[in-house]
Amino acid sequence: xxxxxxxxxxxxxxxxxxxxxxxxxxxxxxxxxxxxxxxxxxxxxxxxxxxxxxxxxxxxxxxxxxxxxxxxxxxxxxxxxxxxxxxxxxxxxxxxxxxxxxxxxxxxxxxxxxxxxxxxxxxxxxxxxxxxxxxxxxxxxxxxxxxxxxxxxxxxxxxxxxxxxxxxxxxxxxxxxxxxxxxxxxxxxxxxxxxxxxxxxxxxxxxxxxxxxxxxxxxxxxxxxxxxxxxxxxxxxxxxxxxxxxxxxxxxxxxxxxxxxxxxxxxxxxxxxxxxxxxxxxxxxxxxxxxxxxxxxxxxxxxxxxxxxxxxxxxxxxxxxxxxxxxxxxxxxxxxxxxxxxxxxxxxxx
Amino acid sequence: xxxxxxxxxxxxxxxxxxxxxxxxxxxxxxxxxxxxxxxxxxxxxxxxxxxxxxxxxxxxxxxxxxxxxxxxxxxxxxxxxxxxxxxxxxxxxxxxxxxxxxxxxxxxxxxxxxxxxxxxxxxxxxxxxxxxxxxxxxxxxxxxxxxxxxxxxxxxxxxxxxxxxxxxxxxxxxxxxxxxxxxxxxxxxxxxxxxxxxxxxxxxxxxxxxxxxxxxxxxxxxxxxxxxxxxxxxxxxxxxxxxxxxxxxxxxxxxxxxxxxxxxxxxxxxxxxxxxxxxxxxxxxxxxxxxxxx
Numbered sequence: 001x002x003x004x005x006x007x008x009x010x011x012x013x014x015x016x017x018x019x020x021x022x023x024x025x026x027x028x029x030x031x032x033x034x035x036x037x038x039x040x041x042x043x044x045x046x047x048x049x050x051x052x053x054x055x056x057x058x059x060x061x062x063x064x065x066x067x068x069x070x071x072x073x074x075x076x077x078x079x080x081x082x083x084x085x086x087x088x089x090x091x092x093x094x095x096x097x098x099x100x101x102x103x104x105x106x107x108x109x110x111x112x113x114x115x116x117x118x119x120x121x122x123x124x125x126x127x128x129x130x131x132x133x134x135x136x137x138x139x140x141x142x143x144x145x146x147x148x149x150x151x152x153x154x155x156x157x158x159x160x161x162x163x164x165x166x167x168x169x170x171x172x173x174x175x176x177x178x179x180x181x182x183x184x185x186x187x188x189x190x191x192x193x194x195x196x197x198x199x200x201x202x203x204x205x206x207x208x209x210x211x212x213x214x215x216x217x218x219x220x221x222x223x224x225x226x227x228x229x230x231x232x233x234x235x236x237x238x239x240x241x242x243x244x245x246x247x248x249x250x251x252x253x254x255x256x257x258x259x260x261x262x263x264x265x266x267x268x269x270x271x272x273x274x275x276x277x278x279x280x281x282x283x284x285x286x287x288x289x290x291x292x293x294x295x296x297x298x299x300x301x302x303x304x305x306x307x308x309x310x311x312x313x314x315x316x317x318x319x320x321x322x323x324x325x326x327x328x329x330x331x332x333x334x335x336x337x338x339x340x341x342x343x344x345x346x347x348x349x350x
Numbered sequence: 351x352x353x354x355x356x357x358x359x360x361x362x363x364x365x366x367x368x369x370x371x372x373x374x375x376x377x378x379x380x381x382x383x384x385x386x387x388x389x390x391x392x393x394x395x396x397x398x399x400x401x402x403x404x405x406x407x408x409x410x411x412x413x414x415x416x417x418x419x420x421x422x423x424x425x426x427x428x429x430x431x432x433x434x435x436x437x438x439x440x441x442x443x444x445x446x447x448x449x450x451x452x453x454x455x456x457x458x459x460x461x462x463x464x465x466x467x468x469x470x471x472x473x474x475x476x477x478x479x480x481x482x483x484x485x486x487x488x489x490x491x492x493x494x495x496x497x498x499x500x501x502x503x504x505x506x507x508x509x510x511x512x513x514x515x516x517x518x519x520x521x522x523x524x525x526x527x528x529x530x531x532x533x534x535x536x537x538x539x540x541x542x543x544x545x546x547x548x549x550x551x552x553x554x555x556x557x558x559x560x561x562x563x564x565x566x567x568x569x570x571x572x573x574x575x576x577x578x579x580x581x582x583x584x585x586x587x588x589x590x591x592x593x594x595x596x597x598x599x600x601x602x603x604x605x606x607x608x609x610x611x612x613x614x615x616x617x618x619x620x621x622x623x624x625x626x627x628x629x630x631x632x633x634x635x636x637x638x639x640x641x642x643x644x
Contacts, residue, residue: 073443075387075450120628126442127385127583131575132628134387135621138572146612256457259450266447311462318455325448326436 004344018191035180039173047172053284054179055240060264060276061190062233067262068271069194070226071206072121076133077261079140080231082253084110084238086144086151089159089248094150099162099243106239107232113140114231121223125209137258141250156249159242175244182240186233191273193229202226203271256314263321269331278332286320287313355485357602363495365577365597369589370498371553371570372577373505374546379583380522381542384434384445388453389550390571395456396422396551397471397558397567398464404472411474418555419548426547430540438536457568470562474555494556501552502590505545509586518542522584569617573600576620579627582637592635596620 009015019028039047063077074080084106091102117136121129144151151157162169162178169175193199201222204212213219242248260283268279294309328335342349371393378386386392399421403414433452437444461467475493479486509515521528521538529535550571557570577596581588596619604616633639 067443071443073446117625120625120632124628124632127379127446128579128628128632130385130387130446131579131624134572134575135624138569138621139618139625142614142618146614256454259454262447262450263454270443305462305465307462307465310465311458311460314454314458315462316458318451318453318458321451321454322433322448325440325444325451326433329440329444 004341016195035184036177039176044172047176049284049288051172051176051179051244053280054176054183055237055244056261056264056284057183057276057280058186058240059234059237060261060268060280061186062230062237063261064265064268064270064272064276065190065193065202065233066226066230068265068275069199069206070202070223070230071125071209072118072223072226073126073130073262074133074227074230075130075255075258075262076117076135076137076140077230077234078253078255078257079133079137080110080114080234081238081241081257082144082250083113083140083231084235085242085248085253086157086238087235088239089157089242090150092162092243093158093160099164102243103162103236103239107235110235110238111228111232114227114234115224118224118227118231121227122220134255134258137255141253144250154250156247158247159245161246162243169243175240179240179244182236186236187273187277190233190276194271194273198222198225206271260317263317265331266321266329267324267331269333272331272333274336275331275333278336282332283317283320286316290316352484352486353605354602355483356487357605358598359482359485359487360491361598361601362594363491363597364601365594366495366498367553367556367593368570368574368577368596369581369593370501370556371550371574372581372589372593373502373586374549374553375574375578376583376586376589377505377542377546377549379578381518382434382521382539383442384449385442386449386546387446388429388449388456389574390568391453391456391460392422392425392547392550393554393557393571394563394565394567395425395460396547397554397563398460400551400555400558401464401469401471401563405469415555418551422547422551423544426544427540429547430543434539434543435536438539468562468564471555471559474559488560490560494560497552497556498593501549502586505549506586514538514541573620576624576627578634579624580634582634584638585634585636588634588636596623599623 014020019025038050042050059077059081063074066072066074087109088102088106091097091105092099097105113136117132120132124132145154147153162175164178169178194202201212201217204215204217205219205222205226209219209223238253241252245252264279264283265276266279267282268277269275290313294312298304298308324331371389374392375386375389378384396418400414400418403409403417404411407414409417429452433448434445437448475490478489480489480492481487509519517528517533518538518541520531520533521535525535528538553570553574554567557567573596574593577589577592580596581590581592600616600619604619607615607619627634
């Protein structure tokens, strides 16, 4: 499904190219122009949504490497994002280090914490791992809430604006360029990881870790590396969340978010580069739709119970996850591939 | 001393209820190999349904509670029939995430129906405190423990002697062989989900009649995973033994640890136990150690 039938590759460069044809180059350039132009003609509200989508995409890409490629289910992703957010907040706010140090520090610390909770993955899998990552989520949030000297506890803490070499990202529009830049880098990084030795090792572990071990893949090294990369990206996302909001609190990182991240990569398509992008956009736009539509529905149909506005969103997300698992377990990315094939082969699709 | 006795009794009895809820997990896991992560939400929604019956609809207990049981049966049937039946023979990742999706749905449903999110159930048990030596223990805890024990006994007997129970145990052992013997495996799955929901509902009623209905019930469900992990995924006895152990660790351990670490350490003791057990003995006390083959 990756390349159309009869596509010849004569050189290694051709074989490895992500952008292959002239049309694709045009589209890529157009995409970048469009990305650069979004803040010029969109409102603050639209921009804030796009920013959230970008940050979520970084976190979901990390989770996709961990769960989608390497097959290690993590239901504590929001916890690792929280670690990143607080690390960055402490490094830049308390210690007044530069933002870039905070960003990379957030990734590194979140990755390190991920390693600790990833160690059980060497002996257990599936349900056990899910439980250990849920436990990780609870323990992380609890520690943040109670380590008041460092984190401000339940009250949360303020975070200064991000700034690189004196340039301060103090508006949604400036943050947009920062977030989009990092998101593009992360997605590109994830796409490339999947095609290297590393990604192939991850996929082998996902498909059957014992067989992978017999083939000479060092499970200890690769599983923990998957945890590190996944949580590193979560940390980056956390750091950006902190600097975007200017204020963080543990309530920004609930367990339900962790479940939602899993839902996003399932809806998008596990273990594909395109999957997280589609899944994140799907869920976030659904969220926007629900928040904008429900008050109107509520006033139009007064017989609806008062919990309608807040309750309908989780119900829809839960339904979406279940329906995708049942009817399209390979996600929107697979649908897109099918559509491309059908378009290419039309009208003789057999 | 009085403190210790009081904490011990509370710990053991609360642990019994954890064990009861954990039993609901083990039931489903044993028969169909599905890890039910929606346990906390099932507990929550059953408690709220109890509230709807007893408080909102003003029903007497002897009508209300059977209706809750019926609701739990229906919930289990729906969960199995609509969510998990289409996913039979899918990888465990899909099964786990399906239950997570179901959990999300139930959470939304609870907010939808009862948006105020905190309330109290009417007293189901007498509240006069009981004196055990120098300690004073609330009677509700003893009732909860007693009911949990009775249910344990019933289920144990059911699995040992009843035809259906034996069929369920056989299904847990080898689904294919059971199907070949003419036992409808899907019916077994369905029944096990229904039983599991009833057991969780009873656990929920006991918990919420003591502590009120809050979103903390979801955490109660998650805490009972530590019972499952400690006791071993395949073991009913594990639940009965590990439940009180977790309850004791949470209450007694939490109380005496609090001066040394931060206050409120009680809340995460079960989760720390999960991590420790997974590091030391991942298959639990009574679980089967799996021998891996390719």
